[in-house]
Amino acid sequence: MKKPKTPELNRRQFLMNGAVAVTALTAVGLGANYLKKLNVENSKSLLRPPGAVNEDEFIYACIKCGLCVQICPVNAIKLATIKDGLSYGTPYIDPRAQACDFSCDALQCIETCPTSALDFIPFKTAGEEAFIAYNKANPNIGKDYNPIAIQSKAMKANTTMGLAVINLDTCFAAKGKGFKGSPREDGFDGVYRSPNPKRKERKASLVNDHAFNRDICDLCVTECPIGETAIIMENNGNIMTPKVLDACTGCGVCVMVCPSSEDTIVIDKLKTV
Template sequence: MDKSDHELNRRQFLKSSAIAVGALAAVGAGVGYLQKVTAENRINQKFLRPPGAIDESTFIYGCIKCGLCVQICPIQAIKLAGIKDGLAYGTPYIDVRNQACDFSCDSMQCVETCPTAVLYFKQFKKEGEKAIEKYGATHERNAEYNPFPVQILAMKSIVKMGVAQVKQDSCLAFQGKGFKGTPRGSDFKGINRSPYTGDAKATPVSEKVYDEKICNICVKECPIGETAIVMADEGNGNLVPEVLSGCTGCGVCVMVCPTEEPSIVVEPIKS
């Protein structure tokens, strides 16, 4: 190649580079704008992330949007955000009204499968070890003692996706009303494992029939149990649901709430 060719190539490269820098500046400006827009309504307040999610500012770059957590979830509770959500595009979230995380996998597979550790296992591991210790103590007294429920319960109780809040205006129990029938109608596709039936697998919500004098479906279906939500005396003899500190924000209560708009909502944890 002679010299003039070489010169020409270089000039072409510099010209093209100018275009590239311009394009990158445009992308950068777009990102800056989106960041400004989302700053007001921080994404971490909008999305309920899967169990074990670390703080949102790390989550947003650590998540490489592979969707392995979506695939591993046996009840398909995890979904990927669309382009409408701006920079959160492709990141996982749980839409609890349609399908909540009911812990029926018993092992936090989404946390285990995440390659970039934005769903992070170590805190569960610690809890699991504690549970095994506890098992050692219990096992001496009762040889048939099954270790797994302890470990599972420990893992569940360390999850903190969000906190449930009861809406007193619409909650049936607050109005002293009961509920009869299936809470979400027969077309509803969501599933969960009821803690009181002893089923090993999750069953459709649409197959469950209730007949409650005072509506307490959220309390009945809560996979965590009495550390998370109980029916408490309001003070005047009425029993109403009360959320306690053990709530993990799994959202099963939201999914099974029979009112048109859910009378209990999960507020994602803010970092």
């Protein structure tokens, strides 16, 4: 039997096939690079939960399991939707709707993350170091001794979601204005645990269950869970205005409780003091 003839590849066909293959591979490479860039660009605007690693690592480390969403006691963490493009399914916080107020005390979202997209190691280390330092400085244990609170405080202080940025054009204090009543619009269902020691809240309560009466508005300062190392009122000419300091964690409680317009305080996740 005659062997079937193998079609001969002429030189022109060979070159054309080669060119097509090179073009296809280049397109795939460029496409992958483009998608990677788009992925990171899209997600840059999303405020990630505490402990998130750098955005370009986070977008690949997060497996979109939603465990951080489930564990948060104040429902601060949401999953991005299809409108967020390639960030779809990744966790983010919209602090104007619901800030991370550290109600969990132990940064549970970070602890529960199975992939270290939210990295617990720095917080664990900070907690342990604070505990050791406290014990060294206070060899005689008093009645206020609370090892969990000591560690929790240090862990919260080490959170860096971003930095609060205040727009003095719309800030009430910058206009010399005070504030009376509940901070947010009727029906607002955001919650937080007030740092006011008189309230002694174990659980978060509705922002609008808190009524204020201030000659000069300073809610962002008094309700900050980190305190005066993160934000203060400072004399700015003849008026007192809020000033954000470097211990600000970007938790967004000030964004949530601000009674002025929603653009008065925003969290910039890339800014530093």
